[in-house]
Amino acid sequence: MDSSITAAGRALRAGDPLGALDRVALRDDPAALALRGIAMAQLGELARARELLRRAARAFGPRETLERARCLTAEAEVALAARDLAWPARALAAALRTFAAHGDRENAAHARLLQARRLLLLGRVDEAEGAHAMLDLRGGPARLAALAGLLAFEIALRRGRGEPARTALSRAREAAARSGIGALCAEVERAARALVLPAARLVLGHEARPLTLAEVEAVLASPDLVVDGCRRAARRGQRLVQLARRPVLFALLRGLAERWPGDAARDDLIERAFGARQANPSHRARLRVEMGRLRRQIAPLAEVRATGGGFLLAPRHASPLRVRLLLPPIDSPEAAVLALLADGEAWPTSALALALGSSQRTVQRALRDLAEAGQARALGRGRSQRWVSAPVAGFATTLLLPISEGFG
Secondary structure: OOHHHHHHHHHHHOOOHHHHHHHHOOOOOHHHHHHHHHHHHHOOOHHHHHHHHHHHHHHOOOOOHHHHHHHHHHHHHHHHHOOOOOOOHHHHHHHHHHHHHHOOHHHHHHHHHHHHHHHHHOOOHHHHHHHHHOOOOOOOOHHHHHHHHHHHHHHHHHOOOHHHHHHHHHHHHHHHHHHOOHHHHHHHHHHHHHHOOOOEEEEEOOEEEEEOHHHHHHHHOOOOEEEEOOOOEEEEOOEEEEOOOOHHHHHHHHHHHHHOOOOEEHHHHHHHHHOOOOOOHHHHHHHHHHHHHHHHHOOOOOEEEEOOOEEEEEOOOOOOOOEEEEEOOOOOOOHHHHHHHOOOOOEOHHHHHHHHOOOHHHHHHHHHHHHHOOOOEEEOOHHHOEEEOOOOOOOOOHHHOOOOOOOO
16 A cells, blocks of 8 residues: 555544645545545545545455445445434445454444444434444544443433443543643543433422432432422333333323323323313223222332322322422423434434434424424425534433433
């Protein structure tokens, strides 16, 4: 490899894309095309970067499998930055096999890191954590160690675990400092703000107050019955009941928690759970059925008792009961969409739907409402349209994001 290619590669590893372009901007050989593509990606020109990387991959010969695998990995990183979550993951898996066959540990770690980051964006936290555990960063560059630390930080935040999040952030900050890349250091410091911003709201009676992540942990560790609106679950001590896939039951439980220690009126519960403003005998019969199901679900935690005016949460046997309701910092149907947009990247509607496990039509309605409220705006038209939002100030968006596993 000639000196210009080597120098351009070193400039890119140091976070200096302009220095790299100075050396290879006028060259069209495959290696130079690949380096130009990576440089353009670092400068934010993602469409141009993908074009150059694809040209480079086609230009490498049939025996240059390792070089093509590196181009595929770079293209996967560009797709991730462009929030193209539908980019074929099997191509990255094939590149990973090539790296393993050639003993290229650094690029193998890079590919695994990209796989884990994609899984996390899709809300598949368990799989992302498993992919992170398989990372082998021994002897690797500080840049990858910093990115791995940020990934571990995000995983811990999604799970609401403050101490692991702080440990991962410390590792990321130290690795970013070693890398000498200013943009990476700034990214770590931006991530750190999530630890001190309000991550949820605690409702006790008719009062609500914001909580940081550490305070959320303390509430979850308390002996009280905690109705967790961030993860749609209920817990008391070590016992946990997941209701993320039972929206009607959780709506009823939340209604009971909001009225505790009093009872919740039947008509209010019907409107909350079924959306019916005028209750009829059919709604009341359905309410009795759903309350029976809720009673069975939360039997290890508390009782649901019928009263003359409605239903209330009560302790089991002689145990005292105190109910705490945790809610997201923003309690609106568009909260999860807003949380994804708050990373400052431009998202296509299809990627938002994939990340939220929802339909594109549902996401489009949420985006329309956010646009009308001035919280989101569209860039471009048609299939190239992307949606952006300024980073949301004043609270952490992490607990607004859905996950497909339990909140452990």
